[in-house]
Amino acid sequence: MARKTGSHSDITGPKVREAAIRLFTAHGYAAVSMRQIAAEVGVQAGALYLYTPNKQTLLFNLLLEQMQGAVEAMKAADLTGPAEAQLEQFVRAHLRYHLGGESGSFIPYTELRNLTPANYEKVEVMRRVYEAALEEIVMAGARAGAFAVEDSKLTTLVLISILNGVLAWYRPGGRVKLDTVEAHYVDIIRKSLRPALMQVPAE
């Protein structure tokens, strides 16, 4: 394909995306200026507006794609079999999606507060789909007597918060490997939902 000299749209575009993810993750949306993003990319601030109409839309698109990606990863997981197995697959899919990205960074959901109400609502729709899927698993396990659940909504919220809590301390390339994290969370989450000891069938 013929291409004009100096046309770097296909290179700069992704770089803007990655720089924004990295900076928003590290410092938060409000603390990051368009000039900082531009410096990270290696262009002047004005050039960013070839790739996004404004700063707000940049954040919105990143968060929406991220949330859609989480839903897709969840749907691609093998959520079949007994509730315990489904839960394990959900936990693994969640952790791999949120921690395993090439870029190694993921914008925390707390940045949702920086979206305009209209934009927030669009992302929130996806978040509800995601959490509803988890709640289905929780309720199925409760019905089957496999999970101790008093309030499926509360249990689901707590599970999500536990899983997202990993972002508070996990560092890619750090001492703790992703496999270890996965195994650890699968283990503690499984145990945390286990019915009281007396109700566990001895085997």
Add this chain to the structure above:
Amino acid sequence: MARKTGSHSDITGPKVREAAIRLFTAHGYAAVSMRQIAAEVGVQAGALYLYTPNKQTLLFNLLLEQMQGAVEAMKAADLTGPAEAQLEQFVRAHLRYHLGGESGSFIPYTELRNLTPANYEKVEVMRRVYEAALEEIVMAGARAGAFAVEDSKLTTLVLISILNGVLAWYRPGGRVKLDTVEAHYVDIIRKSLRPALMQVPAE
């Protein structure tokens, strides 16, 4: 005591504090302007500088006092008896301190990233004291065979992140009461540390 007319230092001071906590918690330090804080208090922006030398110091003092308060609450808790009992007291103290405040809001630790390096280090010292206390409990339980722990540092980090995750969804005055939250977290954390089923002594 004689007091000059118009001297509201003892009223405005606390109001600045509370407004800053509320706004930093809701929107994050970087997204909040001194003008917003002033408006919340009911004064003009310039008047805030009677109570803090600058915005950074305002955040620093709030976070430092918060962290010191957590350490004091932990030390005031009855951390005696077997590791299971100590852990339960730690969990209850942590949740009550972080959720039970009169103001009903607590600046998330993610705001630590907005501190200057020198200020960050001072708060970090307190955080290490706090986490070390939890790790002591975890290790004691592991030695006694009461807890399943492969890596006490990892377990401690995960426990802290689980406990702080409550801030992601709990709303004071909401559907779920503080007592319920406490009971729920004590239950799931106790279970999550329980040794595997086969190793539990039948009784």
Add this chain to the structure above:
DNA sequence: GTCTATAGGAAGATAGAC
């Protein structure tokens, strides 16, 4: 103790040259 006014700078976003 609080106000108004303002200095000084940095932010988001646009215009036009190349």
Add this chain to the structure above:
DNA sequence: GTCTATCTTCCTATAGAC
């Protein structure tokens, strides 16, 4: 497609009147 230059707005922080 990117740069430089700039408009406009908002920010932190200070000065001086009351």
